[in-house]
Amino acid sequence: MTTPRDTPTSRRTRANGDGTVYQRKDNRWEAAGYVLAPGNTRKRIRVYGTTRKEALAKRTEKIANSNRGLPIPSIQGSLAAYLTYWLENVAVHHLRENTHTRYTTCVNRYLNPGLGKKKLTKLTAKDVRTWLNQLRTTCQCCTRGLDAARDQPRCCAAATCCSKRLSPLTLAYIHSVLKSALEHAVREEEIPRNVARNVRTGTPHPRRFEPLTADEARQFLAAARNDRLFVLYELALRTGLRKGELLRLQWEDLDLGAGTASIRRTLQRTQTGGLTALPTKTRASERRIALPGECIHSFKEHREVQEGEREAAAEGWRDNGLVFSTPAGGPIDPANLNRSFRALLDRAGIRRIRFHDLRHSTATLLLEQGVELVVIKELLGHAHIGVTAIVYAHVRLRLQRDAIDSLSAALDGPSDHEPHRDDGYDPPLCGTIVR
Incomplete structure (x- = not known):
């Protein structure tokens, strides 16, 4: 009687421990195995490859991710479908109405046209970065057809692009909306990671404001x-x-x-x-x-x-x-x-x-009077003192310069024509009031 051990290697279709792996009628190779699914359950998955080695490598990767506690994605739809679900069933309960309206506009105007057809499970950081770079250099008049509604065309319809591009703040806002949506998909174990977090857009400069003197x-x-x-x-x-x-x-x-x-x-x-x-x-x-x-x-x-x-x-x-x-x-x-x-x-x-610049005027004038930053943060109702520090960084820089100038004046000492004191008492170096 012939046993599996006696079978020649050339005739065996799989090695010990390989699990289910075989060649299909279309000449592709299929491998199957069990991995972790949402809800702490196990699910049988199938992967495919042009060669037996490729199919085994794909299955091994999925099993390795499963052993690390990463559930397999369960959503097979597009990003646009998930964004619609997120806006209608999740964001609407956690955002103010005006904020939800801005999120909806952002999704319909930028995210869906640019990335909506991508599969949620196959979206990569490279896709997001490429889309943001394209959005950064695209004229919005041409893309959204704004020129068509004007009585006198002055952009693409007039063969002269006005180069109306999105500001860095708007790009950062669009990126944050995408990150928020994908972050919820991770929490619901629909995708293993938030690829938008791996894309850096840079920190935009805050809007310039001119407070009252x-x-x-x-x-x-x-x-x-x-x-x-x-x-x-x-x-x-x-x-x-x-x-x-x-x-x-x-x-x-x-x-x-x-x-x-x-x-x-x-x-x-x-x-x-x-x-x-x-x-x-x-x-x-x-x-x-x-x-x-x-x-x-x-x-x-x-x-x-x-x-x-x-x-x-x-x-x-x-x-x-x-x-x-x-x-x-x-x-x-x-x-x-x-x-x-x-x-x-x-x-x-x-x-x-x-x-709103009256509010900025209050903070600026208080800073110039030497009020502590933490007191201004409590008065304005900022969530974190870092917000106060970033918004009024230009004021703090000016105050630092005034303080350094005052210290320099103290360190320079008295002029040559003033009499020299030698009474055994040395005044402190910083004898000047720093405003």
Whole structure:
């Protein structure tokens, strides 16, 4: 009787321990084995190769990954299909409505046209890097057909490309949306790793802003003195509160006796709910701040004015408990506040800035007064002190230069014509106040 050991090597189709491996009728080789699947289960997989060695190598790689605890991917669809699932079933429950709208626009405008047809399981870091490089050098007018909707073409339709390219900040934002989606796919064990994390886009420079100087700030407050929303502008400049935080501030949030204000909510306009009260931007944004003495006095006067508006509106008054409201008691639309702010700047003869630049002005002026960075971080409600340090790096650099100049003046010592002191007392080297 012939045993497997007696079988000549040339006639054997597989070696001991090879598992299932054979040549198919189409001349391809197929190898099968069991690997780890999502849910801590085992699943039989099949791999193919043009040679027996190639099929065995593929199966060995999958089994090795399985032994390291990496489950095999279970999604066989395209990246576009997964992004749709992620937006509709995951991101919608964890993001603000406006943020979810921006994510959806980013997916539909950039991710799906560029990478949507790629299989999720076969997406590589090289695919992401190549796509980002192409996106960085592509004119958006030509790609999105913006020129076709213009009355007078001035780009690709006019045979003169305007080279309207995406900014580094926009590219970084698109990359972050892709990373967030793939990170959730990893958590759900749909893919073994997030390939977008292996692509470096560089750290974009923060947007440049031009905060008010101390003289401009005094000029601004003097011009706003007779404005109906003077207290809002004063509070924004003295405390650095965000626009939405100011517009959602309620009288019950103020403790004028203790001189504090509790920031709990923010007002935003959404596509579905209109003007809506939402939680603060981050957990750190929900905070309690100290009120300047000037603002406490202004609040008392503002309340008397609001009571007069309540009596004038009579039954048309909408009692929302808001500190800053329309003459009828309703919430102020952020867009209307922007228009009023720009009109105030024009009347005051001050250069045009954004309303958010009042917040930057607060932080800049505090830094120039020598206030600690951690105190400014708590006042502004930043989640991490690194955010404060990065945004106001240019201010800190100027303060460092002033400090170094002051130290240099102290180290240079007295001039030659001053009498030399030799009374046994040596003053400290840094005798100059560093502002």
